[in-house]
Amino acid sequence: MRKNLFIVLLVVAANLGIWAAFNRPIAEEPWHGMINGFSYSPYGRDDNPLESRMPKPEAIDRDLALLAQYGRSVRTYSAIDGLEVIPALAQKHGLQVTLGAWLDQRTELNKREIDSLIDLGKRYDNVTRLVVGNEAILRADLTVRELAQYLRQVRKAVNKPVSTAEPWHVWLRFPELVQEVDFIAVQLLPYWEKVPFEQAVEYVTRRYNELRTAYPDKPILISEVGWPSEGNRVGAAVPSLAHEARFIRRFLNEASENGMDYFVMEAFDQPWKKGIEGSVGAYWGVFSASREPKFPMSGLIEEDASWNSQAVLAACVALLPMVLFGLRFRNLRAHGQLFFAVLIQASASLLVWTLFVPAHLYLTDLGLLLLGILLPAQIGLLLVALINGFEFTEVLWKQDWKRAFKPLTGHEARTDWPMVSLHLACYNEPPELVIETLNSLAALDYPNFEVLVIDNNTPDEAVWRPLEAHCAKLGPHFRFMHLKPWKGFKAGALNFGLRRTHPSARIVGVIDADYLVTPDWLRSLVPYFDDPKVGFVQAPQDHRDWQHDRFTEWANWEYSGFFNIGMVHRNERDAIIQHGTMTLIRKAAIDASGPWAEWCICEDSELGLRVMEEGYEAVYVNHAFGKGVAPDTFGAYKGQRFRWAYGAVQILKRYWKWMLPGFLGGTGRLTASQKFHFVTGWLPWFADALHLVFTISAMLWSVGLLLLPQYFEFPLAVFLFPTLGMFAFKIMHSFVLYTARVPCSLSQRLGAAVAGMGLTHSIARAIFAGLFTKGRAFLRTPKGENSAALVRGLLMAREEGLILLALWTCAFGVGLEYGLHVREVTFWIVILLVQSIPYAAAVLHSIASALPGGTRDSEPAAPAALAAG
Structure with a gap:
């Protein structure tokens, strides 16, 4: 009892320690002053200008009242569609405004924007600067000559400084554009330049100084500067809340020391931008979409402020199962009790982490649908891992087997043989x-x-x-x-x-x-x-x-x-x-x-x-x-396994009440242990069926990423990581148990792994056939057949081969379209390749039945494979 209690306490302590180690608070130089300005888009959690869902004036008023507590000014991007109220409301709260007009290839839209910009610029004294267009040259929506005409029009109408906002390299490339502006409004976003976080502030300063050296007579305004808290990795640039907080603090202090004028990118998270900038577009705000500060400007920084609550919750979830397991299975060696307790705790921690991650994200309807699919699948994977882990633990570390039966001897004198x-x-x-x-x-x-x-x-x-x-x-x-x-x-x-x-x-x-x-x-x-x-x-x-x-x-x-x-x-x-x-x-x-x-x-x-x-x-x-x-051929081999899996579903459909515990209405006389083993013994086959579902879904999702990127985003890594972990665990589980219990060589263990994985697709098909059909012809396992020719070897795995080709094509297409410098892209490609391993194993095993050295001489068999009814 003491040993079991010690193991539980040790695992709980280790769990808390690991959570703490991965969430260590980070010290960073504080910022105590007022921020020069925020890039301000007023759209809330449910607003979307692309769908004409605009914020109400009272919401904008609340935003500006909040920002006035932290900064001196705001920079806007558009002067129409209800945003005309910003200068007046900003003036009410003592904020200056650098007013922007959005320009693209739509002439009529541009006219409306310019007209409103001029009108507001004339009417409001707190509008101190005008920005005509945002990255219009970068997007190639306008030429320098076309943009210059708009700049001249605004300057002529409004007696205030006028510029346009572009990245640093656009300003260096087009000195003629510099001649058309009163100040240089430069976007400095090191994340998009793939700059590592540690070098980001230095990079901003360097680019700022390049422009100051190139154009010493022009004032420079950093019109956007910031770092995202979530989203895809771009090269060495990794989004995270801690990185955003540290970047903002460092930059604000650097800007203060060097007299830089700037707007932090941006005031509030913008969930609607996921449709045009990918997942990262939603997470540039200093405040969340619900208008809460995302990080403190002083004191220690934590990536997830709720980690301690999650750690305690994970420990509580795991505590009772660990205690009950220790009490029930006292005949395990200490190594076994420790291993399974760790597995219980790891599963609980992963589950809690998975449940909390979406709380920090802005999920689209499609994302919520994906979450509804992946979360139950995640729970199923953890359940399979625990079941496999239980077998692993008992087989390796059980001290005495009570039902270890052996061939009986010593009955030579017996005469009453039944x-x-x-x-x-x-x-x-x-x-x-x-x-x-x-x-x-x-x-x-x-x-x-x-x-x-x-x-x-x-x-x-x-x-x-x-x-x-x-x-x-x-x-x-x-x-x-x-x-x-x-x-x-x-x-x-x-x-x-x-x-x-x-x-x-x-x-x-x-x-x-x-x-x-x-x-x-x-x-x-x-x-x-x-x-x-x-x-x-x-x-x-x-x-x-x-x-x-x-x-x-x-x-x-x-x-x-x-x-x-x-x-x-x-x-x-x-x-x-x-x-x-x-x-x-x-x-x-x-x-x-x-x-x-x-x-x-x-x-x-x-x-x-x-x-x-x-x-x-x-x-x-x-x-x-x-x-x-x-079986002599892969077709016969997988046909046999199809029959076993199909029959298992038939049995479960007929006797499912026998498998339920009594408190759920279970009937029959099977013991709880028998019910457990019958259900869990067949559960891995249902996991193979889920593998097929996930494979098809992954291929369809990849097509969506390629053809409809505005609607599809890369799934959260928190849901993909367990897929890789489960695959690795299954390989380890099988390999270690084979080493301990099956008298075969290393190459034979690897061959057995190939053979077993190659049956995944056949088992999945059998599970679905069993679920949705009532009866199927008895599939005989042929014996003594001549091994097939190479072409037939491929044909026997044609479904697996086609899925393999489709998965590899999706992986290649996604990599080609998005590039391997993005972490989520690389991770998704790895997922596709891992999903393809069972199909590659099937093709390999099928071909093995036809290659030289993979056949044996035998007499031809009768051609039929189905018994007459």
Whole structure:
């Protein structure tokens, strides 16, 4: 108990320390004086001049009253559409105004702006300077000659200093423009110049001095200077609240010392600018869009002032789960308890951080929709991480396994061996393959068994007749039955076998047509049925003839992970999956729970679940008593996994109430641990389905970024980072557990990872097919097929290959359009490339089945892959 309490306190303390380390207050020179001026756009959170949603005069009045507390003047950008009230309201609050007119290629708009500018400039004494156009030359909306005409018109009408606002390089490039103005209004925004924050103020001063040297007779006004608090990284320029606060403080002190005239860019955040300047356009304000100061002008600076509340909340969220886990799983080594406690705390912290980040942002309707999609997906990812982490923790650090079953020995003198009826259902299998299996069954070292061979709908008599003859040769314990026509697929054949089972048989065994069993199979496992609570005994599947075949080698070790890790873990709480070979079932349990389900294409798992529901226990002996033939082609391999995933959905749709806890209306007799393992065991397959959804969404979003950039912005990194983290965690989880529990080499572990990832798309398709269809033809896993040619190898992964190509095309297109100097662009490209890895793995594994060294010699198989109903 003390150890558990110490671990919890240690993790909580570490959590608080990490939050504090990432949010250390920063000391910066304070600013105590008045600010010369603010660039002022009066638009509030819900205003948008592009959509003619303009601020009301009373809102502008409140803005100017607030700004008068901090500064001496404001600079505006337009003199029409309701902004004509600014000079009068500014005068009311003692503010001077540098009045601006917006100019572009629209002649009529320009005329309205100039007329209003002249009128306001004449009427109000607090309008001290006039700025005709803002970056009109930079945007190429006007030529220098055209702009000069507007400048002359305003100067002639108003006896006040006149200029236009342009970046420093425009003024240096066009000295003739300088001759047309009374002062130089220069925009100095080092962020857009990709200048690192640490060098930003020095950069502003340098550019200012360049202009002063070039034009010593012209007064210089810095018409815009600032740094954004949020948005995309541009080269080495990183937006952040701390950077904005530090830049503003440093610049204000620098400007005061050197007598610079300036307007801070800008007074208030402008959410509407996201549509024209990207995400960064909304976050240049000294005040938020809700008119709250974003940072202090003196004292320590914090990137997120609410970090301490978030840290405490994250600790509180994680505290109870960590305590309960420590109390419930005391048989874990300290390393395991510490690891899972850290995982719980990290998940809680990431969740809290994710929930708080949007509070600092101005999300569009599309952004809110994306948030509504990504937030549940984020929670799902964290849940999967915790489930995988629990398996990881127990497998590595459990001190004693209470249900570690081994082959039983020491029964040589036993005489009361119960009768076992072995059922082998086959369809269109190569006869020589089945004959090998029958010979291995005939060699079983067990005194009391029968073998029923049920051939289901094989159309070619030349295929099934040799089996009939061989069963006759093996003697009366082997019975052959040919069914045609017969419904129900494999389950239908097995049910026929149940009705023909010897009356004295107490145990039913199922074996695949390609398995070679060891003689001690039954003698080593049947004694477990002496315990009347045991409903079925399961041994793992294993494979043969893969050693010199790259494709089947990878597949073999991918299968092995489930049987050496997942099944061992599930067995500890009596929650294993029954699979349709190397399984022995108590006949009375079948009688109680009902026969094989002909509606389900995973009739083995379905029956095992029903046997457990009847209150029987299961035994898993992690020892291979037989080896079969792995699928020869990627098409067969993924078809098999499609069937398993589709069948899992069928089972969940039918028995979902069995999986619910009692307080949610759950029914049935499954234990809480069994429910947990059945649900969480299939959950990663649903995560694969979400992977497909995210992949398609990412491609569509990329198209939106390329074709409709005014509506689409790069998703928040807080939602993308966990995707990368989850991918890395899954790789680590699999690799470490394989190293600890699966007896294979490094190259074989890597091959197994390729094989497993390559099934992602097939599993996703199966999940959606299972959710939205009622039934599907039984998909047989072909055995003994000749490996496909290279072209067919590609065709077997054609869907995966097309998605792979689409993802790479999107990544290339986004990089080409936006450039890699923007952090969010690079991050998005990485996401697209990571999303493409399972599809690349599928193509690679499919090709491996056709390349030299990736094939094996075999006899041709019958061409059919679907059993007749």
